[in-house]
Amino acid sequence: MTLFGRNIPIAFSLFVWFGLWEIVGRSGFSSFIPPFSKVIETAFVIAQTGKFAAAAAISLRSFAAGMALAIVVGLPLGFLMARVAFARRLLGMWVNIFVSAPISALVPLLMAVVGIGETTVVVTVFLFAVFVIVLDTQVGVQHADRSLVEMARSFGARRSQIYTKVLILSALPEILAGLRLGAIRGVKGVVIGQLLVAIIGVGELFELYSKHFLMEEFWALVMIVFLFAFAISESLAALERKVEYYAGSR
């Protein structure tokens, strides 16, 4: 971002928005919007409570399990669809539909199938994350340089070596992008899953704060969740940039 010809760090734009928020909050414009400083203060208070620690633990566990499942299923499926025309024809349409479908609408349905509890949340995270991982992996592997595969074969590469030494590395930038988008959706999945179905973890806190009109706490929690998603996505993005650098002129 540039302002008056100078380079302004991205953090500066956050400051402006947070400043605006502070002003609106102090003006008493709406009881839904407490001042930003209050929210941050509250965030530190909340973060130290046992209730939050317990909620965070449950939520993290569901997130990690759902993401792990999405990766374990998503990567091989993406490879399969990229390499086998039949799999692509069979699944391609569905993956493309679900990648843009409002998964939230399915969550109540899940409740009927999986029941109410942590499992539902895990499945929600999985559904939110898996399709974009499949799609990006497929695109990455399909766009992998054909001549690199041919080269590896000419030097006697076994089938498994073509995957481990060429295809995975060649598709790594797209795979990482898929994981990053998947993780962001996964965070959404945790919150939505816990809000809509199983009233546990962070979702339970959200429910509690909004029901009792605790807006400072509510926004503080939003900020914490936002920060978590941001941290994950940024660290994956950093990894992506490193890989892009090595992948050079692909």
Next chain:
Amino acid sequence: MQNDTAVEVRNISKIYSGNVEALREVSLAFPRGKLCTLLGPSGCGKTTLLKIIAGLIPANSGEVWVNGRQVDGPGPERAFVFQDFALLPWATVLRNVAFGLELRGMPPEQRNEIARKHIAEVGLAAFEASYPNQLSGGMRQRVGLARALAVNADIILMDEPFSAIDEQTRRKFQEELLDLLKHHRKTVIFVTHSIEEAAYLSDQITLLSPRPGRVAKTIAPGIDHSRGPDEIRRDKHYLDTVDEIWQMLKQYVD
């Protein structure tokens, strides 16, 4: 098959899906230790034939014999040099050159030592740690050549290796290739579009007809490379060979 034949193809036919007949009944022998060129109009099946010899694509019928054995896939006695270099963009020059050995499961110190030797041989010793996108086209093709030399295959298949390289580098490269071949006894099967390149480098030139590719003619230019390159390029015998090939190819262009 005689002992001095490195590669022989017998009655090779290839029809791609969509009924594209690329090759029809091609039979050819490539003598050991010689540089043999495949020449012909665009689309006549030169790359197809080379890839069939490499074992990268199957023929519809016919046989490929390498060192007296029939083959139906890639093998360690053959190495390919690609027109588009086909270097791993995420790997250094050293790792790229050692890649064939890595695939064979050779331990790192051993394969890096061999790779270093061949990197030096193609004049890239200072660039071991560079990545392909930091190199010029000519340097990238040297990496491709070093990679093929590193696996110590005695048959090297080259698909228009110098086509993406400027004329000066190309001539320098041709000299280096001849020089290399003097020291290593390799059989080279070389695809090119350049009549001059073929006449200058080859011990044997095979002209293929337009699609479906068949053997139209085989010529042995017999250029004496002990003389300097400039002298050869003024030599009557060399010029006659170039003209002979041109007369053949001319009919296809019209």
